[in-house]
Amino acid sequence: MTRRRIILLGATGSIGDSTLDVIARHPDRFGVAALTANGQWEKLAQLCLTHRPDVAALSDPDAARSLERALAGSGVSTRVLCGEAGIIEAAALAGADTVVAAIVGAAGLRPTLAAAGAGKRILLANKEALVIGGAVFMAAAAQGGATLLPIDSEHNAIFQCLPQDYARNPGASGVRRIVLTASGGPFRTRPVADLATVTADQACAHPNWVMGRKISVDSATMMNKGLEMIEAHWLFGLSPEQIEIVVHPESVIHSLVEYVDGSVLAQLGHPDMRTPIAQALAFPDRVDAGVPALDLVRQGTLTFENPDHERFPCIGLAANALRAGGTAPAVLNAANEVAVAAFLAARIRYTDIAPACAEALSRLPTRPVHALEDALAADSEARAVARAWLRLPEAA
Ligand code: NAD
Numbered sequence: 001m002t003r004r005r006i007i008l009l010g011a012t013g014s015i016g017d018s019t020l021d022v023i024a025r026h027p028d029r030f031g032v033a034a035l036t037a038n039g040q041w042e043k044l045a046q047l048c049l050t051h052r053p054d055v056a057a058l059s060d061p062d063a064a065r066s067l068e069r070a071l072a073g074s075g076v077s078t079r080v081l082c083g084e085a086g087i088i089e090a091a092a093l094a095g096a097d098t099v100v101a102a103i104v105g106a107a108g109l110r111p112t113l114a115a116a117g118a119g120k121r122i123l124l125a126n127k128e129a130l131v132i133g134g135a136v137f138m139a140a141a142a143q144g145g146a147t148l149l150p151i152d153s154e155h156n157a158i159f160q161c162l163p164q165d166y167a168r169n170p171g172a173s174g175v176r177r178i179v180l181t182a183s184g185g186p187f188r189t190r191p192v193a194d195l196a197t198v199t200a201d202q203a204c205a206h207p208n209w210v211m212g213r214k215i216s217v218d219s220a221t222m223m224n225k226g227l228e229m230i231e232a233h234w235l236f237g238l239s240p241e242q243i244e245i246v247v248h249p250e251s252v253i254h255s256l257v258e259y260v261d262g263s264v265l266a267q268l269g270h271p272d273m274r275t276p277i278a279q280a281l282a283f284p285d286r287v288d289a290g291v292p293a294l295d296l297v298r299q300g301t302l303t304f305e306n307p308d309h310e311r312f313p314c315i316g317l318a319a320n321a322l323r324a325g326g327t328a329p330a331v332l333n334a335a336n337e338v339a340v341a342a343f344l345a346a347r348i349r350y351t352d353i354a355p356a357c358a359e360a361l362s363r364l365p366t367r368p369v370h371a372l373e374d375a376l377a378a379d380s381e382a383r384a385v386a387r388a389w390l391r392l393p394e395a396a
């Protein structure tokens with residue numbers, strides 16, 4: 001058994017917490033090579049004292065200086081890097097084989113691409129990277145010899161239900177379609193008329209999962225499931241018609257694969273991200289994730305329903321963007337990031353999120369993505385359209 005050295009991008013977030021929890025349970029198997037975050041230097045300093053990485057990186061230069069000062073004289077010899085360049089350097093660090101890509105949003109794209117180019121084993125949580133630049137990202141991973149292991153719970157479930165040699169010849173696998181399950185979030189049964197006045201805290205109060213605030217809002221609008229359709233398209237080479245969404249409020253079945261013979265394989269478990277993270281960290285081995293056993297009798301019932309497209313227009317927007325291809329998913333993602341950030345800052349209403357995305361998609365023409373720059377240009381155009389439509393000030 002080789003001891004895996006882990007680079008954790010987004011170490012101070014929710015996925016970061018879960019990853020470090022699993023790593024700490026298996027010091028014989030896993031060590032921490034690098035930790036990165038945006039500006040939370042105090043938390044990162046604590047994590048450096050506990051996990052003693054070779055490198056720590058913060059995108060905010062002032063925060064990086066504070067981290068450096070906090071670590072001076074602590075007996076920890078962690079090298080501190082700063083800015084996006086520092087995070088990119090950490091993502092491709094030599095002597096570490098595994099990168100957990102858990103930065104939220106488009107900010108994760110370049111670091112995750114750097115890990116792909118460096119041929120790392122990438123445990124992908126940052127779905128936005130694939131949504132923005134799927135074609136570019138998959139090509140970079142293939143060229144760099146990188147391996148992609150999904151830790152988004154649905155995609156990890158699909159990965160576990162596919163044959164191990166699926167990627168070599170998907171066409172011969174007998175897969176008919178996949179079913180992504182969705183909890184329906186906190187507003188599944190709330191009267192639609194109330195949605196205009198819901199608050200950020202209400203949107204972030206997810207019934208089953210504890211997550212960062214951006215993905216929590218995406219779960220409330222179900223844009224998260226839309227982004228996950230696009231993620232599944234790239235990860236598993238499936239057409240939009242092969243990707244189904246079913247609402248399953250208990251979040252026990254994390255997704256399913258249907259084969260041509262009628263067999264349907266599912267992965268079940270408690271809604272705890274440590275399970276998919278541990279599965280991917282140790283793959284192909286299995287390790288204890290600290291997650292209690294699933295008691296089906298106590299669970300009792302599992303229920304399913306079709307998504308309500310009127311209540312959740314973001315699913316349809318994402319499906320359209322996936323079918324349109326090219327820059328459309330990048331446009332959708334960028335408009336959504338702008339709108340969700342504005343909603344979290346109480347500057348717009350919850351019900352403004354979907355129309356802002358629709359506006360960006362209808363205003364901007366879909367162009368092919370030949371290179372990263374094509375996707376990034378669409379991303380910044382969409383941010384401008386969404387900001388204007390939402391009457392937000394220009395970005396600095
Ligand atoms: P979070 O907000 O809790 O954490 C985000 C992390 O990214 C933090 O460490 C933050 O410092 C870092 N970050 C934010 N902006 C940055 C920037 N500009 N530059 C560098 N670093 C930056 O988010 P999360 O819930 O942990 O989600 C992370 C990613 O994983 C998202 O893409 C999300 O969709 C995906 N994901 C999360 C969950 C979950 O359960 N939390 C499940 C599936 C997928």
Ligand code: MG
Pocket residue numbers: 152153154228
């Ligand atoms: Mg998910």
